[in-house]
Amino acid sequence: MRQHIRHDTIGWKLFLAYDIFMMFIIVFNLFCLCANALLMSNFGNWLFETIHLPQILQYYKDALHPWVIKTESWFITFLIAELLIRWFIAIIYKHHTRWFFFPFIHWYEVLAISPYLRFLRLIRAGIIAYRFHEMGYKVVPDSIMKRVLFYYRVVMEELSDRVVITVIDGVKQELDTSSSHKKIIHDLVDHHREIFAKAIAEVLQESLATELNAQRHLITNNVGQIVRQAIEDTPQLTQLLRMIPIAGGMIENQIQNIGQQLGENITQGLIQPFIEGNVQHPNATYQLISTKLSQLNIENQSLEELVESVVYESLESLKKQVAMKQWQLELNKNDQAEI
Structure with missing residues (x-):
């Protein structure tokens, strides 16, 4: 259960003020370093020579540049001390499962x-800004936040897609070049035999049993008619019954009716075991059929080719799905909405 955090306590307000302070000094520090890099570059020399203010640039180099370097050293010292203090607090209050998890979780700060x-300091500033955004403080406008999150997803999707596609290509290459790829496929099939048997039983129960139950009366009537027609098409029986005066025709008709009813009852009895059960608990007949099918020996060239084709096409389909740019689809969708 998530613990409710009160936002009106002094501790919370101090924590909020500290986050604001850290975000400000990180951004200010990076701004100063970027400006220093620009002013100390050849481009800075050219720019101030062009605007005829070289004395200002020279003043910066002589008076302010040493202070920028010195404050950067102070700031690095401050970051190290601040990180160690927060690590110590995290150990005391057991913020993480293990005491040494802190530097790994806050790797970007380290x-x-x-x-x-230095550019990784922006990650911490961004996390603080995002935390404020979640709490309802609009530090960053929604439009900018939405765009930043979009490009973040773009970067993460591109990275993850590259990793997954590389792994899939590696698996395909391993299957193509390895002499043990057949064993890998056989192990894959053996591992899924139980699931395969269960799936077959459920499919049979859901499709075949349902259809048999729906067509049961039609099937039994057809079989009964077939038996009746078979009796009618037996000339020896017809000739024998017609030798019996008066009652011969009645007996022949009764035999035909009995044969028809017998055929219908036998058909009902044969169908009944196949329509019992449900999808969650398929009947014993389907379970037996599915078990036998799942235990098929795939030491057969046609079956091996079939299984290999399924594996390769599955990998290729997965590769195509991963290669699909979800961020591009979202971008196109947004562009169409703006039209």
């Missing part, structure tokens, strides 16, 4: 300490 990975 890496962002490095001067070469």
